[in-house]
Amino acid sequence: MFKILRDLLRYNIEFTIGFILTLAIFLFALAHFWAPMPDSAIYLLPPDMPPSAEYWFGTTSRGQDVLWQMSSAIWNTMLFGLTVTILSRLLAVAVGMISGYLGGRWDQVLMTINDTMIALPNIPILLLVYFVMRDSMSWPVLAATAALLGWNYDARLIRSVTLSLRNREFTRHAVFAGMSMRQILVRQHLPYVMPVIFFTAMNNLIWAIGLEVTLSVLGFSDINRPTIGGMIYWANQHQAIIAGIWWWIAFPIAAIVLLFLGLFLLAISVNEYIDPRSRLSRMGA
């Protein structure tokens, strides 16, 4: 594992930049555990202070330190994104692989469900769920809802890969040698599907973070829990741009852009960790 990481860092410049960016943002987000004040406290500090030696990123009109707010906000946003990604990957892999491997009636039923989900528009559904749930809407519920909406394209993609693997010689021999369906899917097909899962996972993470920001900016989430979108929501509520409090908006946006960039670079280079052929060709072997 360390060897692979070392090789990737040494031979792949995209991975190196993406890794450093994502790691830096992760460490920054991790720092909120050592924040000097709770992230929900307001009017603790003098409001509207510009960036200075004392308040690096300035303070908000609500008397919060932008630095520590952002730290919590990125942590919460990443947590949301990862939850959505893991849940939706489980669904996409299970549905895609079973559908592709079994074929026939199972394939028809699962893909009908899948295509119906694809046809549903995401944002209106999420808003509907928000209005129905209202006060009981917590971020895990929102994450589960987003996960239910975010697996279907990738399930189709994974299905198409499994569909071609089903007729390959190694699958037919595995069936003959008495491997069960679960064993074939996990041991023979999953390594092959892995690059697809990884790549779509990164894309899905970016999509989920974007979705969270969109909903929070509009105020359709738990507004007392700091997130990147939530910070922008409060900045808009206090008309930060008109009031000239630019640091309240600029720093969260810069953070999210850097996070997107880091994840994107990781997404395009992480294939090399999974696919031995491209890794070797990059190393000149």
Next chain:
Amino acid sequence: MLDLIDTKNQVTTRPVLQVEGLKAYYQMNYFGVRREVRAVDDVTLTINRGEIYGIAGESSSGKSSLIKTIAGAITPPLRVVEGSVKFDFGGKMLDVYGEPARMKKARWQHLSYIMQGSMNVLNPVRKVKHAFHDFAFKHMNLSGAEFRQRLESHLGRIGLDPRVLEAFPHQLSGGMRQRLTIALATVCEPEFIIADEPTTALDVLVQQDVLALIKNVQQRMGSSIIFVTHDMTVHAAIADRIGIVYAGRLVEEGPTVDVFHRPQHPYTAHLIASLPRIGDTRKRQALPGKPPNLADPPSGCRFHPRCPLAVDKCKSENPPLEGRGNGRVACWRAGEVEAA
């Protein structure tokens, strides 16, 4: 290859495989129209312990369907309509289509199957050792270390460095992959090996190597092999007996030497005559016509539309496969053909 033919095989008279009246058809039902392709039609054959049996025939004659059915590796639309396939593994009879649970256990342990395109048996994204682990480990009742030891000595006998276990398939040459496939099929020391075109994708040098290897492994383990190929030189090199398949039926069967030197069936005679010979510069005659459509085979003897010796009886009555000399032949005018 001559030294291969000269090594005498220890053929016994104890049958290990008995196929009786086997009929396997592709049955399809598209939009209410039933179509039936008779790929294996009434095949009866016996293979003894220690014997190498070659099946020859042209493309789409049902060779692959036949051994797929023997291996019990068929999936719809191919179905067994009639007949039985029975193996004798260590005195216990095993009916392939009668006892699915026991058959599942016997696979790979007693009966291994090298399918067509076998160079691709290895999963391209996993190391070679995983293939051995997945296919063979659970059948052998060994601990991890013992299994590894057995594997390495087995590979050594086949002429492969144990380091290949740590390689990915794309790092190996075609010949090495083919050797690995054979290693994979023989690591459990099965009594019976089924091989579909085991050497077709290889050039003649590697082919010779692989054939010697197959024969070597087979003799050491005393197992039986049934293999399919359209390459008659491969049959000449390793088969003890040859069965000629035409349009889903076994039309002739006999010891390799007899089939090559005294073919009884007109189709076999043509097949042998079409082989190039050193020093002979005459143009080879192609057999006129095409292999019949198995969805609508000709009446009577299926070879009659292309047969130079056909008489009226051939068009109406199907000749039975009957003993003649050392072998069996299904032809009304058997033996009348001039040896080429």
